[in-house]
Amino acid sequence: AGAGAGGDQYRESQVLEDWLQAVCPRLTSLPESGLANRLDQVTSGCVLVAKSQEVAGDLLACVQSGRIRKTYWAILEGEIADTGSFELHFYSRYKRSKKISVTEKGGPRGKLGSCSWRCLQTHLVPSFLADARASALSAVEVDLKGGGQRHQIRAGFAFLGHPIVGDVLYGGPSWNFDGIALHSKCVCVEDIEISSPTPERMQWAFKQWE
Secondary structure, three states: OOOEOOOHHHOOOOEHHHHHHHHOHHHHHOHHHHEOOOOOOOOEEOOOEOOOHHHHHHHHHHHHOOOEEEEEEEEEEOOOOOEEEEEEEEEEOOOOOOOEEEEOOOOOOOEEEEEEEEEEEEEEOOOOEOOOOOOEEEEEEEEEEOOOOOOHHHHHHHHOOOOEOOOHHHOOOOEOOOOOOEEEEEEEEOOEEEEOOOOHHHHHHHHOOO
16 A cells, blocks of 8 residues: 555545656656556455557557456455355546445446455454444455456446445455555466455454464
């Protein structure tokens, strides 16, 4: 968390594109500074960055054809099924809204997004929550294929009644950390796998459940 990946949509503070251009000026010649995927400022984890036009084109083709698979870890409010999936439609509310709306049925502005999940563990609410309303929390591993939609995991699980811990924008219970309990753990591009260490805030939360 800390640097949102994307231009005007996520300019709450420092943007990852700005940082990339500062440390590698040649990326300014590439579309979106070579970024092949994006994370919200409040989400931690893996992003893919191309260093050449050729690689940028290859990554874009992988995204468009669904040959990129992304694995996330999240902590959700409530008890969720051991395994499951959703296929929902996501669309922007209005120009300056920070939230994404979700429906089960498609519309002219809706974009289809799907994912599957596996519940890692479920526990009664531990002490790291600042909001005591939740009766249980579930740690899940979420698999996305392809590029995904903006706020797909955040808005999707909130729509199902299981908002992410710390994600007060979508009704999630607040906790005693910056960011939300959502981490891009791994990105697979065909036979290449890139992983990211679990952030300290989520490591600490998992240890409270041991």
